[in-house]
Amino acid sequence: MANPFHIPGVSVESRALMPLVRGAHTAGVTVLGVALADLGEAETAASRVESIGPAPLASRLGVAALAQGSVDTAAVAATLILEERGAGTRAVRSDPRRVAAAYGSERLFTIDGTPPAVWAALSGFFPTVDGWLRTHANYPHHAKRLTGALGLPDDATREQLGDALARTRATEAVRRIRAAGGVAAEARPGDPAEDRRRTSAGILARQSFAGPRRPWMDGELPLAGIRVLDLTRVIAGPVATRTLALFGADVLRVDSPRLPEIGWQHLDGGAGKRSTLLDLEASGDRGRFDALLADADVIVLGYRPSGLARLGLSPADLVARVPGIVIARLSAWGFDDGDADRRGFDSIVQAASGIAWKESADGRVPGALPVQALDHSAGYLLAAGAMSALRRQRSQGGTHVVATSLRQVAAHLLSSPAGRAVEVDPDLSDQTVSHQSASGLLRYALPAPSYAGSPADFAHPPHPWGSDVAKWLPR
CATH class of the missing domain: 3.40.50.10540 (Crotonobetainyl-coa:carnitine coa-transferase; domain 1)
Known part of the structure; x- marks a missing residue:
């Protein structure tokens, strides 16, 4: 397997520091x-x-x-x-x-x-002809691609999706869904x-x-x-x-x-x-x-x-x-x-x-x-x-x-x-x-990371999506 973190297109003259741990993930290593x-x-x-x-x-x-x-x-x-x-x-x-x-x-x-x-109706595990498949359709565009890949209408129900997948092999369903830009994976061992x-x-x-x-x-x-x-x-x-x-x-x-x-x-x-x-x-x-x-x-x-x-x-x-x-x-x-x-x-x-x-x-x-x-x-x-x-x-x-x-x-x-x-x-x-x-x-x-004297809460509550101007705060 090639280095999964490689940055392509950077001059080899640049200094690259690769991970310093090799094969260290064994029992007792946190x-x-x-x-x-x-x-x-x-x-x-x-x-x-x-x-x-x-x-x-x-x-x-x-x-x-x-x-x-x-x-x-x-x-x-x-x-x-x-x-x-x-x-x-x-x-x-x-x-x-x-x-x-x-x-x-x-x-x-x-x-x-x-x-x-939390979960959309078309997200989750579904049985197929030869195994199980997991879909992710929380975003509307992914849901539309999922149903389209299986020949279903945009407003297909979970039951309709389940029926379609139950007649399809898992690898074929995943291939079609991915090709359409949807998100799915076989449940592998x-x-x-x-x-x-x-x-x-x-x-x-x-x-x-x-x-x-x-x-x-x-x-x-x-x-x-x-x-x-x-x-x-x-x-x-x-x-x-x-x-x-x-x-x-x-x-x-x-x-x-x-x-x-x-x-x-x-x-x-x-x-x-x-x-x-x-x-x-x-x-x-x-x-x-x-x-x-x-x-x-x-x-x-x-x-x-x-x-x-x-x-x-x-x-x-x-x-x-x-x-x-x-x-x-x-x-x-x-x-x-x-x-x-x-x-x-x-x-x-x-x-x-x-x-x-x-x-x-x-x-x-x-x-x-x-x-x-x-x-x-x-x-x-x-x-x-x-x-x-x-x-x-x-x-x-x-x-x-x-x-x-x-x-x-x-x-x-x-x-x-x-x-x-x-x-x-x-x-x-x-x-x-x-x-x-x-x-x-x-x-x-509340925030999870904590050290002696760290903030007990975030500086302010979440802002609505897209509600701020595109400027940095003054330093």
Whole structure:
């Protein structure tokens, strides 16, 4: 397997730092230890974590440890910045119940007391002629492509979709759905050899290139004065950028007005951030975006590489255009040519990687993790990578790239020790906060990463989609 994080199109004269861990994902190695090693951080950084038990997330796989470790990695990365800036060493103490609440945030989120409809009718597992298939149709355009691929009307019901899939082989259904631009995956038994290949490449990767050294800004929080362009959606990317906002960054999410968004999901991942709409294929909006980019310290990319390249926003383009920036990349499947442009979501990666069968209750019907753990973990890990890269940029200079994918996280989970019996608290409402906002009275989960003296809440509640001007806040 080729390096799943490779950045094509960058001169070989640039200095590339590959993952520092090879084959280290074995029993007893924590996600915190692996991630810190991948980022080139000192092993002793893990000692600042004061363990108070795993997150109460019951699973056959080691989801509790994955969640706690991913959140703690982000908190440790923030404390390393504070230490470098002269604020001393801070203990990390991320509350397991708060971690569980953050990972299951969609179950706690409400608008004016009303919870959202999390899953669309056409999303889920369906039996086929020869197996099981998982669909994702929460976005209207994906639902339309799904039904069209199977010759169904746009307003097809779940029953009609189930009938069509029950008459079709799983591989043929997936082929047709993907060809139409929809999202689906067979529920596969897993491939340990692929998981070993993926874990040998690390859970995070980094590359560095020549660039100027930028200064820190004044402020009490580790990311005070840092400007982050957020080009992500759904869960993983917004979790990453929300974490950067928690630690003081000015995060501006940029969306296309032509791409539909799920309102509640945007709000659930939007605390502490601002949101603007720009059509990057329109000259006026593109000019405004380029001005934002020129003054950005970090850009987080969650869209498929082909679309970013078409807009001149591939990592290679950004390395050349914005020396000194930190580029954080996120993907469902990785960055190999065969994977990079494949559509995917947490539930789809669970099905394709073998997680769904590992979580099956009876071995006959596939199951799922108790939360969208691949998404959330990838988000916290990517935030940690961005903070580690920022610290290196401020001390050494350079242009830095960090990357992870949901499939890399899945490989780590599948290669880690099995889950333990964890007492699950069904009521995590005390781990939420309510704020009146322009969208109504919002209740959402409190931030999960925590160190001594870190913010207890986000700086402000989520802003409605596209409600902010396309400008940076004054430093």
